[in-house]
Amino acid sequence: MQQHLTRQAGVAKVDVELIDGKVTVYPKPDARLDPARLLKETFDSGVSVAEMTMTAGGWVDMGPGGSLVFKISGDQVFPVISNALALELQSLASAPAKVVLRGVLYRKPAGKARAKPKEVSLQFEVLEIVKKE
Amino acid sequence: MRRGKLLISLVLVLTTTARLEAGIDRIDLRVEGMT
Numbered sequence: 001m002q003q004h005l006t007r008q009a010g011v012a013k014v015d016v017e018l019i020d021g022k023v024t025v026y027p028k029p030d031a032r033l034d035p036a037r038l039l040k041e042t043f044d045s046g047v048s049v050a051e052m053t054m055t056a057g058g059w060v061d062m063g064p065g066g067s068l069v070f071k072i073s074g075d076q077v078f079p080v081i082s083n084a085l086a087l088e089l090q091s092l093a094s095a096p097a098k099v100v101l102r103g104v105l106y107r108k109p110a111g112k113a114r115a116k117p118k119e120v121s122l123q124f125e126v127l128e129i130v131k132k133e
Numbered sequence: 134m135r136r137g138k139l140l141i142s143l144v145l146v147l148t149t150t151a152r153l154e155a156g157i158d159r160i161d162l163r164v165e166g167m168t
Contacts, residue, residue, distance in 0.1 A: 001164075023162040033157045042162060053161040057154055072155055098155065105160075
């Protein structure tokens with residue numbers, strides 16, 4: 001799996017902790033890493049993903065439906081799940097302030113042995129506001 | 134001495150700026166069934 005993920009576009013390094021089942025993927029500098037593709041590739045390598053957490057820099061903004069979104073680039077936009085930290089970020093949506101956030105992008109649905117990657121929709125649940133301007 | 138302090142300040146500023154750049158820093162996966 002480590003070799004499989006390292007071959008993916010934009011991936012610089014993959015660290016694997018076999019005992020804990022933890023895999024950390026580091027992107028290449030200035031490369032675009034696609035979390036949805038990474039999730040699919042991990043499933044394709046024969047393992048099931050219980051949770052995917054992302055640490056990224058970007059902007060919080062209001063989406064089309066008036067809900068909060070986390071923008072990493074023009075085409076990498078994730079809806080933000082409402083929680084206390086999301087409410088704290090809401091004030092930043094009116095002004096373009098950069099933030100670094102850590103949050104859950106994917107969690108295996110309860111009761112399912114293995115979710116199909118096609119059914120996965122990535123939403124960002126903020127766990128930590130690492131930095132804000 | 135002053136030059137050293139200036140250099141440290143510059144490094145701190147550059148580090149902060151880099152961290153606030155847009156982009157994914159890392160992705161952590163918790164996986165099951167890994168052998």
